[in-house]
Amino acid sequence: MKLSLAIVALALAVPTVSYAQDSIAVASTDEYPNTFSSGSANVSPFTQKSKRFNDWAISAGVGVPLLQSGDLTSIKNGNGKNLFGYSAYVSIDKAITHAFGINLQYDRGETRQGWFNTKDAAPADLSQVGARTQYDAISLLGDINFSNLLRRVDNKSTYRWALHGYGGIGTIAYRAYQKDATGQRLMTEIKPFKLGSFFGQAGAGVKFKVNRRIDLETRLMYVFTGDDEFDGGGSQYSAINQREEQVSDNFFNATVGVSLKLGKHESHLMWHDPLQEIYYKLDVLANKNQDIEVCKKGDADNDGVCDDWDRQLDTPAGARVDGAGVALDTDLDGVIDLYDKCVTVPGPVENQGCPLTPTTTEPTGPVQESVSNMEGIEFDLNSDRILPSNTPILNNAVNYINSSNGTYTVIGATDTRASDEYNQKLSERRANSVKNYLIKNGVEASKLNAVGRGEKDLKYPECDPATKCPEWKNRANRRVYFEAK
Structure with a gap:
């Protein structure tokens, strides 16, 4: 028992x-x-x-x-x-x-x-x-x-x-x-x-x-x-x-x-x-009760973005800017919207942002290639997610690529933080993320190729691992852009 x-x-x-x-x-x-x-x-x-x-x-x-x-x-x-x-x-x-x-x-x-x-x-x-x-x-x-x-x-x-x-x-x-x-x-x-x-x-x-x-x-x-x-x-x-x-x-x-x-x-x-x-x-x-001073350096160009995080301190008066204080260029043709006569259609600077060959909804002939390199979109740190603020830029890129007879390389890049191996893989994910978005929205897959260049293709080369760059430069290095073949 x-x-x-x-x-x-x-x-x-x-x-x-x-x-x-x-x-x-x-x-x-x-x-x-x-x-x-x-x-x-x-x-x-x-x-x-x-x-x-x-x-x-x-x-x-x-x-x-x-x-x-x-x-x-x-x-x-x-x-x-x-x-x-x-x-x-x-x-x-x-x-x-x-x-x-x-x-x-x-x-x-x-x-x-x-x-x-x-x-x-x-x-x-x-x-x-x-x-x-x-x-x-x-x-x-x-x-x-x-x-x-x-x-x-x-x-x-x-x-x-x-x-x-x-x-x-x-x-x-x-x-x-x-x-x-x-x-x-x-x-x-x-x-x-x-x-x-x-x-x-x-x-x-x-x-x-x-x-x-x-x-x-x-x-x-x-x-x-x-x-x-x-x-x-x-x-x-x-x-x-x-x-x-x-x-x-x-x-x-x-x-x-x-x-x-x-x-x-x-x-x-x-x-x-x-x-x-x-x-x-x-x-x-209670012990952390302290005043937080915002916009210590002011707003020199009066664009509504404090100089503390403004990436473009000399924005022209009247120009629309993004959250980083950079003047908007919707069609990515190098002419900001303030001076661009054709805001949604890429064109050269000498023609005030309008294409040299007029375009119609149904092109009757080949489009003249006037742009060989289109600046792309930026990403958050350690992320390959497309930000909602960049979808208008990508949608315009869809129209431009579809109206062109050429093919394009989607290039991904990163800043210099993290290891070379990690940055290489991250850049490839970013490039593929943009490529997939373009294909999903109507671009022929045969016109696109995606590559990653990691931290080897910096927009600001002075931002090497030993140099502490301002955040706006690091953000500019975290990008995807296009090159015409």
Whole structure:
């Protein structure tokens, strides 16, 4: 009976221990935030991979059980002497939140009751009866951390003490022996997982945190057996069981134990105080209260873009600009829209941006090639995504290429940050991204070829890896442009 219960408890415990969680490490010093308070100042989505706290533990302890109500006890009824037994427990503990957990617990022990210890010789008086009960139990307990549940004021200090409450049900198996002057005999035996073997227990405990791995705890539990034969008094209508009216032999169990917290994190979830973490972050925000001065250098060309990030500081008055302060050139012909007489059709500078050969919606003859190199679009850092602001430029490129008999090479480039190998692959992705966009919008695939030149084709060659260039130059180097073959 005892062996079978122990095997069941071990079988339930092994799979749960194997799933103990790990998370982001935190400081273990006395400075806030620390392992005794918030556990981590980092913020991350609450997923299995991003857990910041340990939430599994193994606990074990020993104690002293003493019958509180029964026909052979002394706390309530006085039918005997104060005889103390022994007990031990081991449990697998899972923290669900910072204030609630579930424990799978195995208990084993022996209660002693009556007028004498059954290990001693029985007195000659037959009315003096001694008894002992050996029990094994498995129970599922809810664990409420009252210290975390009731904390309402942030004291910004480490805390090592916590009050816990426990309650749950389980199955108990026992052998009850009775002894008198005629000898010792087995009075009652209950097997586990039978209808009459279910019991409940509840109580409280105080935990002390020794370090990130070890907790010490003392508990006082009250065990309700629901069985009038647990104390060894015999059958329901025996002479001993007629002495008192109660129908349940219950006992107290006082224990001391230790908990081993599992996982690689610095802090356990049951020692986490969310309020301290919130107050700490509020303090950090308050300390960062400072004025941010914008547009320190002004706007020299009055184009609406501060000189701090304006890439073209001498924009002509009246010209429309992009977010970087560069005058717009919709058709990429080298003539800004302010001076371009044909804004959407590329043309040479000497003809004010208009083509030398008039174009119609349906060309009747070959288009004269007047542009061999079209400046392209720019990209965000480490990105090959086409920005919405550049789609008008690409749409105009579609019209121009379709109206031309030539073929074009789509060339991708990067700035000098990152390695040569990474930049080469990034430039190829950028070129292919633009090529795919053009084909998707009507350009014949046979007219296009995509190549990447990495950081070997800089618009501003002075921006080598050893030189710290302004961001607008780095952005200009991150581009795609076209070359006519």
